[in-house]
Amino acid sequence: MIIKKDIFYKAFLLFILLVTVAIASIEVTISVCLAISLFFLFDVKFKYSNTFINTLTPLVGVFIIAGISTFFYKREIYDVIKDFVYLIKPILFIWLGFYLTGKIRDKEFIFKVILYLGAFFAAYHMYEVFMYFLEKGFNFSVQATRYVGGKANYVELFAMVLLHLRKDLKPFQFKIKFHLLLRLLLYASFVLYFSRTMLLGFVVLYLSINGYTKLTRKGIIYISVFLIAGIAFFSVLMNLKLDRTSTGVEGFFYKLQNAPSEIFTTDVDINDDDAKLWDHWRGYEANRAFSQLDEAPYNYGYVFGKGMGSLVDLGFEAPLNVGGIQHIPIIHNGFAYIVFKSGFVGLFLYLIFLLSLYLLAYKRTQNNKLLFTYNLISGVSIFFFFTTLTITGIYNHGDVVTFFLGSFLFLKKYYHQNETIAL
Numbered sequence: 001m002i003i004k005k006d007i008f009y010k011a012f013l014l015f016i017l018l019v020t021v022a023i024a025s026i027e028v029t030i031s032v033c034l035a036i037s038l039f040f041l042f043d044v045k046f047k048y049s050n051t052f053i054n055t056l057t058p059l060v061g062v063f064i065i066a067g068i069s070t071f072f073y074k075r076e077i078y079d080v081i082k083d084f085v086y087l088i089k090p091i092l093f094i095w096l097g098f099y100l101t102g103k104i105r106d107k108e109f110i111f112k113v114i115l116y117l118g119a120f121f122a123a124y125h126m127y128e129v130f131m132y133f134l135e136k137g138f139n140f141s142v143q144a145t146r147y148v149g150g151k152a153n154y155v156e157l158f159a160m161v162l163l164h165l166r167k168d169l170k171p172f173q174f175k176i177k178f179h180l181l182l183r184l185l186l187y188a189s190f191v192l193y194f195s196r197t198m199l200l201g202f203v204v205l206y207l208s209i210n211g212y213t214k215l216t217r218k219g220i221i222y223i224s225v226f227l228i229a230g231i232a233f234f235s236v237l238m239n240l241k242l243d244r245t246s247t248g249v250e251g252f253f254y255k256l257q258n259a260p261s262e263i264f265t266t267d268v269d270i271n272d273d274d275a276k277l278w279d280h281w282r283g284y285e286a287n288r289a290f291s292q293l294d295e296a297p298y299n300y301g302y303v304f305g306k307g308m309g310s311l312v313d314l315g316f317e318a319p320l321n322v323g324g325i326q327h328i329p330i331i332h333n334g335f336a337y338i339v340f341k342s343g344f345v346g347l348f349l350y351l352i353f354l355l356s357l358y359l360l361a362y363k364r365t366q367n368n369k370l371l372f373t374y375n376l377i378s379g380v381s382i383f384f385f386f387t388t389l390t391i392t393g394i395y396n397h398g399d400v401v402t403f404f405l406g407s408f409l410f411l412k413k414y415y416h417q418n419e420t421i422a423l
Helices: 002-022 026-040 050-070 077-103 109-136 142-149 154-163 179-193 196-209 217-238 249-264 274-279 281-291 297-304 334-362 368-391 401-422
Strands: 312-318 325-328
Touching: 002 026, 002 077, 002 109, 002 401, 026 077, 050 077, 050 297, 050 334, 050 401, 077 109, 077 401, 109 142, 109 154, 109 179, 109 401, 142 179, 142 249, 154 179, 154 196, 154 401, 179 196, 196 217, 196 249, 196 368, 217 249, 249 274, 249 281, 274 281, 281 312, 281 334, 297 334, 334 368, 368 401
Parallel strands: none
Antiparallel strands: 312 325
């Protein structure tokens, strides 16, 4: 019976990761996960850690504030449900990651899943891209490659990080089969995503697991080297004349060149050149969201947001779907999204969520596995900070990192208990 239950928990863990990555519909993913998760809520014997509860509390706060704010406006039920799904997803996934990892007998199973599921996704990604260009005559295009194979895969990202661990940092005991082949496969797939977020994510997570993102003497040195290298790279990049219409690697470098202004340039004239608008689209969306907060009486919108079901008015019908759309429920800038739904109080809670995770890196321990987990969770918080600026962070519909975070939070508890028992 115990073995059968263990298989069930493992199968459900795999199911969540496969469905989240493979299915574009967040509504389907959350509906299935919520339906099955109802059974887990009756497991009263399962023990949760204080860190886990403290981690979820700010996110629950954001959810509750957005929910209460909803009653101050007239909203379409469909739009309310859509926001409900987006705002509940990170809470649900962190909880599921924590719970399922706790129920599975092999606590290192999550690392096996990340490595071998990452390899599976990488192989499938390579296959899709190869078959597409075989059919099209190998006319290379970055845009077509990303359209066919996807824009990113964070299971592969974490698999890449785990493959680059020092021996003294490895939290798992199992040997990785076909290590070199696995690494080459992930390298090739990683490059073909042409993802700025994955590239930055790898750097951040690699520095974090080695303890280089802490504000210590060694950490400051590594952070300084990284910043100097980044500034030097962008200085060269900014002086290059790149064609934004290029379909090759030049187009990817143009996206890198445009990344800072795309986020932070907010003053955009929609009647101006379309190219300027799309190059600064993330900033434009965020500016539109902030500018509409004063529509609520007594500046309520700034404090507690406009609630679930609120829509950002773009000011024109943008060609984001067939026929165009003017009012959108979610935007790229996650900080602006949180403020729009739950106000600056919600944003404050979200920053507490990120800060509490980051500060785990400063905890001291003689247990290498626990130290690795502290640093990894801290790295996840930094990763979320940057992805919140660009792809809505934890509220991104395809995000699986929240599930990993839940798993890592359980491992923190598990390794800490083992250390306490040993002492």
